[in-house]
Amino acid sequence: SQTIHQWPATLVQPVGSPLSLECTVEGTSNPNLYWYRQAAGRGLQLLFYSVGIGQISSEVPQNLSASRPQDRQFILSSKKLLLSDSGFYLCAWSGLAGNTDTQYFGPGTRLTVL
Amino acid sequence: AQSVSQHNHHVILSEAASLELGCNYSYGGTVNLFWYVQYPGQHLQLLLKYFSGDPLVKGIKGFEAEFIKSKFSFNLRKPSVQWSDTAEYFCAVTRFSGGYNKLIFGAGTRLAVHP
Numbered sequence: 001s002q003t004i005h006q007w008p009a010t011l012v013q014p015v016g017s018p019l020s021l022e023c024t025v026e027g028t029s030n031p032n033l034y035w036y037r038q039a040a041g042r043g044l045q046l047l048f049y050s051v052g053i054g055q056i057s058s059e060v061p062q063n064l065s066a067s068r069p070q071d072r073q074f075i076l077s078s079k080k081l082l083l084s085d086s087g088f089y090l091c092a093w094s095g096l097a098g099n100t101d102t103q104y105f106g107p108g109t110r111l112t113v114l
Numbered sequence: 115a116q117s118v119s120q121h122n123h124h125v126i127l128s129e130a131a132s133l134e135l136g137c138n139y140s141y142g143g144t145v146n147l148f149w150y151v152q153y154p155g156q157h158l159q160l161l162l163k164y165f166s167g168d169p170l171v172k173g174i175k176g177f178e179a180e181f182i183k184s185k186f187s188f189n190l191r192k193p194s195v196q197w198s199d200t201a202e203y204f205c206a207v208t209r210f211s212g213g214y215n216k217l218i219f220g221a222g223t224r225l226a227v228h229p
Contacts (some may be wrong), residue, residue, distance in 0.1 A: 034217075043118075043204060043219035044158075090158065101208070102148070103217055105158040 004106040008093050012112045019064075019078040021109050023091030025052040026072065031093040033074040034103060035066055051072060085114045107112035116141040118207050127227050133191040135223050137205030147188040148217070149179055150205040153195050158204070165187065171218035175199070200227045 013019060025031050036044040036047045046059045048066035056066050063082050067075045074091055076103050091106040123154040142199035142205040151161040162173025179190045188205060194209065 004169075043221045044217075046217065101146075102160060102163060104160065105150075107157050 002093070004091060004093055004104060006089075006106040006109050007084065008109060009107065010112075011108045012114060013081050014114055015083055016080045019076070019085070019090055019111070020073065021091075022075040022112070023074040023076075023106055024072055025074075025093045028072070028095060030071060031095060032070060032101070034092040034094075035064075035076050036090040036092065036105075038090055038108070049105050050075070055086065069074065081113045083113050086111055116207065116209060116218050118205055118218050118220040120203075120205050120223050122223050123221065125223055125225045126227070127201045129197055129227055129229055130194045131200070131227075133190070133192040133195045133225070135203055135225070136206075137188045137190065137220060138186050139188070139205075139207040139218075141207060141209055141218075143209065144188075145180070146208040147181055148188050148208070149173065149177070149188075150206060150219075152204070153201045153227050161190070161203070176203065195225075197227050197229050198223060201225060222228050 005024050007022055022045050033051045035047040037047055038044045039087050046056055048056055050068045051089050054069055063085060064076060064078050088108050090108045092103040094101045094103045118137045121172045148162040150158050152159045161177055162171050162179055163169045164181045172178045177192050179188055181188050182213045202222050202224050204222045206217050208217045
């Protein structure tokens with residue numbers, strides 16, 4: 001069966017520091033991968049998605065970037081964190097099933113920027 | 115722009131009460147519909163989904179949802195809730211575009227069930 005991992009689970013970082021959040025998927029090949037941010041009372045907002053190694057699409061302009069160095073690895077980064085980057089970050093994966101795709105979510109990383 | 119509206123942000127029920135959480139979406143084309151649930155301290159989990167066929171969909175833990183195309187709705191129901199149903203529930207809609215399904219979430223509904 002497929003599993004998705006995220007780390008760290010929680011992170012407290014000062015403003016202006018760099019960020020690297022990692023997501024890995026096991027048990028599947030060539031998944032679509034997604035980064036979301038969950039804000040209280042606002043649901044989940046898609047930040048980035050990737051359909052393959054090195055292929056990243058951004059949904060919203062922001063202080064963050066994403067990379068996919070390996071098939072089942074997805075990294076969310078920032079060179080300099082802002083206070084507004086605080087939030088709960090979720091990684092998700094889906095198989096290549098066309099328009100009947102279903103996304104499955106990881107446990108998330110809670111980021112606090114001070 | 116495509117959007118998903120969940121009518122209730124907070125719902126409080128007693129055990130054994132019936133539950134209905136509203137969800138409406140704005141996109142007029144072909145959509146896939148989902149309900150996800152997030153129990154306290156746990157992953158966001160898929161509760162049920164609708165792609166096609168019977169508009170009444172049954173999911174895990176006794177939940178069901180009905181797709182009413184004419185009303186652009188996909189309401190979640192459970193005839194008798196339990197304390198363990200306390201969680202946050204998210205409705206989501208996908209539209210296939212650019213090689214992947216773009217998943218649009220509602221703001222979520224926090225359900226608290228009291229014993």
